[in-house]
Amino acid sequence: MPVRWLERLLLLIGLVCLGTVAYAYFDARLTARRENQRLDAQIREHARGEAARPAAATDSFRGLSAPAPPPVQEKLEEGALVGRLEVPRLGLSTIVLEGVEDGTLRHGAGHIPGTGLPSLAEAANIGIAGHRDSFFHPLKDIGKNDIITLATAERTYRYRVEWTRIVPPEDVSVLADTGAPVLTLVTCYPFYYVGSAPERFIVRAQRIGDDSPPISP
Amino acid sequence: MKRFMLASSTMFLLTAGAAMAQNPLNTTAPGPTQEKLPGQTNNDLPNPGHPIAPPTTRVQTPPVTENGTTEGTAAESMQRDTTSTGTTGVTSTDTTTTTTTTTPAPTSMSDTTTTTDTTVNGTSGRLPRTGSEMPLVGLIGLTSLAGFAVLRASRNA
Numbered sequence: 580m581p582v583r584w585l586e587r588l589l590l591l592i593g594l595v596c597l598g599t600v601a602y603a604y605f606d607a608r609l610t611a612r613r614e615n616q617r618l619d620a621q622i623r624e625h626a627r628g629e630a631a632r633p634a635a636a637t638d639s640f641r642g643l644s645a646p647a648p649p650p651v652q653e654k655l656e657e658g659a660l661v662g663r664l665e666v667p668r669l670g671l672s673t674i675v676l677e678g679v680e681d682g683t684l685r686h687g688a689g690h691i692p693g694t695g696l697p698s699l700a701e702a703a704n705i706g707i708a709g710h711r712d713s714f715f716h717p718l719k720d721i722g723k724n725d726i727i728t729l730a731t732a733e734r735t736y737r738y739r740v741e742w743t744r745i746v747p748p749e750d751v752s753v754l755a756d757t758g759a760p761v762l763t764l765v766t767c768y769p770f771y772y773v774g775s776a777p778e779r780f781i782v783r784a785q786r787i788g789d790d791s792p793p794i795s796p
Numbered sequence: 797m798k799r800f801m802l803a804s805s806t807m808f809l810l811t812a813g814a815a816m817a818q819n820p821l822n823t824t825a826p827g828p829t830q831e832k833l834p835g836q837t838n839n840d841l842p843n844p845g846h847p848i849a850p851p852t853t854r855v856q857t858p859p860v861t862e863n864g865t866t867e868g869t870a871a872e873s874m875q876r877d878t879t880s881t882g883t884t885g886v887t888s889t890d891t892t893t894t895t896t897t898t899t900p901a902p903t904s905m906s907d908t909t910t911t912t913d914t915t916v917n918g919t920s921g922r923l924p925r926t927g928s929e930m931p932l933v934g935l936i937g938l939t940s941l942a943g944f945a946v947l948r949a950s951r952n953a
Contacts, residue, residue: 582947589944596937600930679924691924708924712931748922767927774932779923 603685607713610686614660614674621660621732658683661690662697662731664707664764669717675729679708688714691765694754697729697736705729706754708765711776715766718782727762727784738762738784745778753781760786 655661657678665672674687683689688709690696695703707729709715727738738761745768746753753763762784767776 582951586944586947586951589940589947593937593939593941593944596933596940600934600937603928603930679926681925681928684924684926685928689924708926710926710928712928715926746923748925751921751923754923765923765926767925772927773935774927774929775925776927779926 607686611674614676614687615663617660618663618674618730618732622730625732655690655696658686662729664688665728665730666717666721666725667728668725669720671715671717673709673714675707684708684710691754694763695756697731697760698733702756702758702760704754704756704761704763706763706765711766711768711770711772711780715764716770718764718766718780719770721782725784726787727764727782729762736760736762737787739787740782740784742783744781744783746781748777748779750779753783762786 655677657680659677661675661677663672664675675690676683676687677690677692679689679691688707691706691708694706697703697705709718711718721740721743723740723742725740727740729736729738741761744753753765764782764784766780768778768780769776770780
């Protein structure tokens with residue numbers, strides 16, 4: 580009789596745990612899909628606005644009044660859409676949301692609050708964190724000179740990997756401003772580790788060349 | 797009773813296997829692009845930041861030095877006027893005054909130049925936790941189902 584109860588208990592635990600994992604997986608996929616569509620719509624909208632701007636500028640010149648610049652949001656809310664991060668060589672493509680709360684990192688990579696945002700500061704250290712066992716897992720194969728793109732609604736920024744490093748979790752100096760436009764990716768290390776990993780894997784990339792227009796979907 | 801002992805020992809073995817999976821020594825060796833030696837990055841570049849972390853420094857914007865330009869704030873203009881000789885009445889381009897005005901970086905160019913705080917506010921002194929609990933939950937689930945299967949098989953045998 581106790582064996583039968585143990586059996587049922589194990590079955591229940593197994594189904595609940597695997598159901599939770601399956602729900603988290605599909606929830607992340609659906610959220611990523613929805614946010615990707617939203618970002619693409621924003622990119623298209625911005626492109627249309629850019630195309631219409633010369634005519635508007637001419638009109639305003641006639642009227643001797645410059646058009647007011649669009650308001651820039653200084654601080655985003657937790658979970659707000661920031662952009663899309665891609666490493667083409669590794670096939671990594673993930674949506675970037677604001678914040679590093681558990682719920683946010685379950686749906687995509689998270690922009691670390693307090694670090695730069697490409698739309699706010701040109702020469703900023705943009706910190707982005709992601710789970711090593713999901714979105715940032717391909718980073719285990721990243722190497723020097725790999726190209727990283729960060730697409731926002733306004734434009735696409737390209738970065739080249741300078742170095743990778745393994746640091747303790749307390750070493751926040753990797754997120755400090757360097758005076759140059761850089762991107763810092765943070766994930767846990769080792770990559771194959773169940774539970775809270777003891778170290779952090781850092782990828783530092785420098786912005787390169789000119790910024791191409793946003794990637795069209 | 798024998799069956800129960802068999803099931804218990806099987807469960808112990810499965811749990812021990814899950815516990816061993818968390819051992820740091822059980823992780824796979826770093827790949828070709830990962831760190832090879834302590835203090836050495838995967839790119840064979842010197843790694844001064846490991847294992848001793850550099851101190852957290854806040855890089856400040858260098859001060860702007862203006863020498864006799866016609867730009868500047870009203871305060872700068874007044875400062876130049878007061879430090880010049882004033883005998884000729886031409887003060888803005890007078891090089892004999894050698895007034896080096898050191899001012900903070902201009903901040904009123906436009907509203908869009910507002911920068912974020914460079915100190916890492918949201919991290920509370922630690923880098924974000926980027927390991928989800930899902931692998932652990934999945935492992936527990938698989939272990940439980942395996943235990944269930946073993947129990948069921950042993951009961952039917």
